[in-house]
Amino acid sequence: MKNTQVAIIGAGPAGLAAAIEIASAGGKVTLFDENQKPGGQLFKQIHKFFGSREHKAGTRGFRIAEKLLQDTEELGVEVLLDSPVYNVFDNFTVGYINSNKEQALQAEKIILATGASENALAFPGGTLPGVMGAGAAQTMINVNRVLPGKEIIMIGSGNVGLIVSYQLMQAGADVVALVEAASGIGGYGVHAGKIRRAGVPLYTSHTVKDVVGENCVEEAVIVELDENWQQIEGTEKHIKADTICVSVGLNPLTELARLVGCDFTFIPALGGHVPEHDKNMETTVKGFYVAGDISGVEEASSAMEEGRLAGIACAESLGLYDNQKASELKQEVWTRLDTLRKGPFGQKRKDEKDKLIKLAEGGEQIG
Amino acid sequence: MGSGIKKTGVPSREELKNIPGVPSEARLEEGPVAFIECVQEIPCNPCEEACRFDAIEVGKPITNLPKLNEEKCTGCGMCVAACPGLAIFKLHKNYTAKTSIVEFPFEYHPCPQKDDNVRCVNREGQFVVEGKVIQVKSPKKFDATVLLTVEIPREYLLEVRSIERKRCK
Numbered sequence: 402m403k404n405t406q407v408a409i410i411g412a413g414p415a416g417l418a419a420a421i422e423i424a425s426a427g428g429k430v431t432l433f434d435e436n437q438k439p440g441g442q443l444f445k446q447i448h449k450f451f452g453s454r455e456h457k458a459g460t461r462g463f464r465i466a467e468k469l470l471q472d473t474e475e476l477g478v479e480v481l482l483d484s485p486v487y488n489v490f491d492n493f494t495v496g497y498i499n500s501n502k503e504q505a506l507q508a509e510k511i512i513l514a515t516g517a518s519e520n521a522l523a524f525p526g527g528t529l530p531g532v533m534g535a536g537a538a539q540t541m542i543n544v545n546r547v548l549p550g551k552e553i554i555m556i557g558s559g560n561v562g563l564i565v566s567y568q569l570m571q572a573g574a575d576v577v578a579l580v581e582a583a584s585g586i587g588g589y590g591v592h593a594g595k596i597r598r599a600g601v602p603l604y605t606s607h608t609v610k611d612v613v614g615e616n617c618v619e620e621a622v623i624v625e626l627d628e629n630w631q632q633i634e635g636t637e638k639h640i641k642a643d644t645i646c647v648s649v650g651l652n653p654l655t656e657l658a659r660l661v662g663c664d665f666t667f668i669p670a671l672g673g674h675v676p677e678h679d680k681n682m683e684t685t686v687k688g689f690y691v692a693g694d695i696s697g698v699e700e701a702s703s704a705m706e707e708g709r710l711a712g713i714a715c716a717e718s719l720g721l722y723d724n725q726k727a728s729e730l731k732q733e734v735w736t737r738l739d740t741l742r743k744g745p746f747g748q749k750r751k752d753e754k755d756k757l758i759k760l761a762e763g764g765e766q767i768g
Numbered sequence: 769m770g771s772g773i774k775k776t777g778v779p780s781r782e783e784l785k786n787i788p789g790v791p792s793e794a795r796l797e798e799g800p801v802a803f804i805e806c807v808q809e810i811p812c813n814p815c816e817e818a819c820r821f822d823a824i825e826v827g828k829p830i831t832n833l834p835k836l837n838e839e840k841c842t843g844c845g846m847c848v849a850a851c852p853g854l855a856i857f858k859l860h861k862n863y864t865a866k867t868s869i870v871e872f873p874f875e876y877h878p879c880p881q882k883d884d885n886v887r888c889v890n891r892e893g894q895f896v897v898e899g900k901v902i903q904v905k906s907p908k909k910f911d912a913t914v915l916l917t918v919e920i921p922r923e924y925l926l927e928v929r930s931i932e933r934k935r936c937k
Contacts, residue, residue: 570876596777599876600933
């Protein structure tokens with residue numbers, strides 16, 4: 402059987418950053434991804450990132466991905482693409498499919514960096530062609546260069562909804578409405594500001610009531626919500642559109658963590674059920690680490706920092722770093738990570754992540 | 769709908785008055801200056817790094833709102849292209865006896881050319897006044913963000929923040 406020191410499942414920002422840390426420490430890494438290209442969602446992030454210099458602020462997301470790939474290549478990380486992992490057996494044997502064949506790889510440590518998937522929203526007409534996740538639309542325009550439609554309604558005003566709205570206009574579409582059930586905008590005001598300047602009408606305290614069309618989306622009916630989130634009859638508005646993009650949050654892709662028996666806890670602010678992990682990103686199953694959205698939905702910069710943490714911790718437990726060196730390196734990452742989790746948008750995530758860590762480290766129970 | 773950035777995506781007059789990134793009226797009279805419309809504490813500081821004149825201070829933590837030192841600001845405009853939130857503008861009030869210029873980032877196709885007449889919009893995307901493009905800057909360093917400099921009648925200086933997006937054929 403093939404073997405490696407660390408198997409990393411998912412070659413997005415967290416998995417790539419983890420791979421680079423371990424390979425830099427001299428470890429042997431095998432990185433799996435079910436897609437044909439590595440990079441996860443980074444290659445469709447054409448906007449400039451926030452943060453500071455050490456987070457690569459001001460750099461467009463896909464350029465960060467290019468650099469990560471270049472580093473993994475230079476460090477000789479083995480990358481297995483088109484290779485979905487379907488299970489990890491008791492003795493750290495990774496079961497995966499490659500070239501239509503079941504294969505196996507023996508590892509010493511495993512990092513799960515499987516990311517998240519988009520939440521769905523149920524409404525009449527939701528199965529019509531033209532209704533899609535905002536992430537799917539973003540892949541179409543920025544990776545495959547296909548415009549999903551000309552007149553788009555975006556549902557949800559988190560950063561994904563706001564950024565994808567902007568990028569759909571950059572790609573040549575019109576965003577005819579931004580619909581948000583809450584009374585305020587979910588994401589950063591500056592992202593909202595860009596699309597307001599472009600004239601996108603904003604409907605807060607509104608939801609989609611119905612989507613109508615013969616064979617595809619032709620029109621949406623939106624309706625106002627009262628303070629109890631109930632539809633107010635008589636406030637319906639009909640908006641002509643050919644595409645409805647849904648961006649109502651993400652949930653962690655945790656199947657493998659479930660299979661191997663990690664303890665979970667439910668934290669809505671982090672996307673739902675998440676595996677508990679300690680400050681080393683290690684789960685309650687020894688030798689299994691998590692990083693990125695699987696351990697709580699955040700954004701790519703935090704995912705990369707968590708990947709680095711998991712990578713350094715793996716390298717330490719394999720004896721590639723002594724305790725002092727590892728602890729210095731981890732402290733640097735924690736400082737950067739804490740910076741990203743500050744302010745009115747970050748503090749909530751920081752508080753919830755702290756709870757998650759406390760649970761795994763045997764602290765008091767919550768909930 | 770209420771007002772303010774959280775409700776509308778547009779900073780209110782009140783919000784703009786209370787942030788440290790906006791220059792004084794006296795400074796606007798003196799010449800070109802940065803106008804930083806950053807009203808939410810998000811972890812971000814490329815504007816501070818972009819300024820060669822130490823005229824923008826974010827400090828630590830990087831969630832601090834950027835503070836403009838209006839005496840040091842030369843109105844070079846480097847921060848305008850560096851802001852990932854596209855929230856910084858360069859204003860030159862007394863460009864001519866009757867006109868001002870507003871410089872802002874623009875990332876749509878098609879991009880207007882120098883000397884084009886353009887339809888200027890406010891923060892809500894509503895048409896305000898016709899303006900004229902006097903400069904289009906897109907050095908490699910800006911990584912595809914274009915800076916448009918638009919001349920407008922002076923009374924619209926504090927309103928105009930972009931132009932109407934044209935559609936590709």
